[in-house]
Amino acid sequence: MSTPPRTSHHRSFELTLQSAKRTMVLSEIVRLAIDSFRTSKVRFALTALGMVIGSMSLILVVTIGLTGKVYILNLLRSIGTxxxxxxxxxxxxxxxxxxxxxxxxxxxxxxxxxxxxxxxxxxxxxxxxxxxxxxxxxxxxxxxxxxxxxxxxxxxxxxxxxxxxxxxxxxxxxxxxxxxxxxxxxxxxxxxxxxxxxxxxxxxxxxxxxxxxxxxxxxxxxxxxxxxxxxxxxxxxxxxxxxxxxxxxxxxxxxxxxxxxxxxxxxxxxxxxxxxxxxxxxxMTELLTDAALIADALTVVLILVTAVTLAVGGVGIMNIMLATVRSRIREIGIRKALGATAREIKLQFLIEAVFISLSGGLLGTLLGLALPVSVRLFTSYPLPISPWSVVIALVTSSLVGVVFGTLPANRAAQLDPVESLKYE
Incomplete structure (x- = not known):
């Protein structure tokens, strides 16, 4: 007996069901990641510390670079631009x-x-x-x-x-x-x-x-x-x-x-x-233009130096996530035995890495902005604040989490469920 052809209504229902299932799976993955952090708050805080320092340094470096640029240009303008x-x-x-x-x-x-x-x-x-x-x-x-x-x-x-x-x-x-x-x-x-x-x-x-x-x-x-x-x-x-x-x-x-x-x-x-x-x-126009370009170039160099701090923080995240995968091999085996796919396992650990990185970047950004904002509030000197430095810090933090969290996530996704269940 042949199977009757599926109507467009059937296909639409299946697509809707799959979409809902994916949404549920994603929300469950995020919840699992949050639960993992709650059980190991100290490890999470120490892992995110590198990103906090890196993001804060980036904000402060851009602020210092802009302050130097404004100071130099004002000096040149005093001569008579x-x-x-x-x-x-x-x-x-x-x-x-x-x-x-x-x-x-x-x-x-x-x-x-x-x-x-x-x-x-x-x-x-x-x-x-x-x-x-x-x-x-x-x-x-x-x-x-x-x-x-x-x-x-x-x-x-x-x-x-x-x-x-x-x-x-x-x-x-x-x-x-x-x-x-x-x-x-x-x-x-x-x-x-x-x-x-x-x-x-x-x-x-x-x-x-x-x-x-x-x-x-x-x-x-x-x-x-x-x-x-x-x-x-x-x-x-x-x-x-x-x-x-x-x-x-x-x-x-x-x-x-x-x-x-x-x-x-x-x-x-x-x-x-x-x-x-x-x-x-x-x-003085050409001199002003050259001075602005030199100041911008120095700021970019300092940002690249700060990127080393972010990379070090990313390496720390990768090491911690590898250790986390090793300590949770039985958990991964149980999840796979219950039907979790390699994609879902990979996504879970990748979200954990991004969450650590982005949380550290957000806190570092707030701490980095605290200094120039405080100077603006309590002194008469208006330190320049660049919105782009905030965007760069947060985007970089997310990218660090993705880049350095991919290896641990792939390793977790490739574990054999049978071997994982037998792991002591």
């Missing part, structure tokens, strides 16, 4: 034996201010060197820069004592000077003592109206040296006898517009000079 430094790089026209230099002029600065709306502040710069007597026979060579009052904003200078010379000083050609802290201490003993005192440059008396410093110590890598004197540009012109300037500094309103504004500045100035003249505009 909105600044464009325009200088004459060579070229010009004339006969072979009568070559002409095509230097920048104060009129170039005015033209740029009129034609480039992105410019907020600007200042020309004349550079001179002179020898100044510091008393008791001590004579030092100093750097004298002729700048406009806006130079303070362009270069983010900090006035430590007194004031910076203003537009009135510039227009009235006042013999005012703003000196560095090192100059004030060397000549008068302190910053406050230097204010309103006089000294001579090329036989002309100047009155110190203020003492300044750079926002960030550039260690002599900028145009400002230790012994630097700033005087009004209108006064510095009398020393040089020319309207030519060495550099023109511009401050751009928005940091995003710096590169485009630099191109416009060069175009405006180049249109006012000989076609063969070359003018170079330097910005």
């Amino acid at each position: 909105n600044m464009v430094d325009l200088e004459y790089a060579g070229g010009g026209s004339g006969a072979i034996n009568n070559f002409q230099n095509d230097y920048l002029t104060h009129d170039d600065e005015r033209a740029v201010e009129e034609q480039v709306p992105a410019v907020a502040y600007s200042s020309p710069m004349l550079e001179m060197h002179d020898r100044v007597s510091f008393g008791q026979g001590v004579v030092k060579e100093v750097l004298v820069l002729g700048v406009s009052p806006q130079y303070k904003m362009v270069r983010n200078l900090v006035v430590l004592s007194g004031r910076f010379f203003d537009e009135e000083d510039e227009s009235t050609h006042t013999k005012a000077a703003v000196v560095t802290e090192a100059f004030a201490r060397a000549m008068f003993g302190s910053m406050d003592s230097a204010v309103n005192k006089t000294f001579t440059l090329s036989g002309i008396p100047f009155t110190i109206v203020g003492v300044f410093k750079e926002s960030v110590n550039t260690f002599g890598q900028s145009e400002i040296a230790d012994q630097t004197i700033l005087i009004p540009y209108s006064v510095a012109r009398y020393f040089t006898g020319t309207d030519n300037v060495k550099d023109i500094f511009f401050s751009i309103r928005d940091e995003k517009d710096v590169e485009e504004a630099a191109k416009q500045i060069v175009a405006v100035v180049h249109a006012r000079h000989q076609p063969s003249s070359v003018y170079k505009a330097s910005t």
Whole structure:
């Protein structure tokens, strides 16, 4: 007698039944895993400790990396990331034996201010060197820069004592000077003592109206040296006898517009000079980008080092799970004798490994976040917290559990039920 063909209703019922059975089996497997941990809490805690330390280290490493990155970028911004430094790089026209230099002029600065709306502040710069007597026979060579009052904003200078010379000083050609802290201490003993005192440059008396410093110590890598004197540009012109300037500094309103504004500045100035003249505009944008990339690279390296801790924790999980399989051979044999498949046995031990790893990763993540969150709550310093570090820590913990739990799970699934039942 032939078996009647199964209808679509029969097939649908069987699929539903199989799906329900799989769901029940999975929930039973999870329950068995939890029961296993309840019976050996100390072993579970010690096994998860490696993942706790690894995940916590990962969170803290990313936080430290981001903090360092923010600190470095803020230092560079203090120098003047909105600044464009325009200088004459060579070229010009004339006969072979009568070559002409095509230097920048104060009129170039005015033209740029009129034609480039992105410019907020600007200042020309004349550079001179002179020898100044510091008393008791001590004579030092100093750097004298002729700048406009806006130079303070362009270069983010900090006035430590007194004031910076203003537009009135510039227009009235006042013999005012703003000196560095090192100059004030060397000549008068302190910053406050230097204010309103006089000294001579090329036989002309100047009155110190203020003492300044750079926002960030550039260690002599900028145009400002230790012994630097700033005087009004209108006064510095009398020393040089020319309207030519060495550099023109511009401050751009928005940091995003710096590169485009630099191109416009060069175009405006180049249109006012000989076609063969070359003018170079330097910005901090490239330096900022490089600094950010270096900081990110260092953070990645530190994360990879932290991954070693996670791998060590994974090895610990694998060793414990292998020992667990060995101690539960009779249990595995009984389960197989009652109908459990190799897949179900494998899934049970794999879930146990992932559970240990993920629990340790979750606790480590919470402990790792506790430090920056506490600093944010109890201090005024906002430590940066990356949501991606949390995601990476939890995903990595899960993957460690899967990778290092596969071998013990496979070994448990491949055990022979007959031999397992006879195991003592």
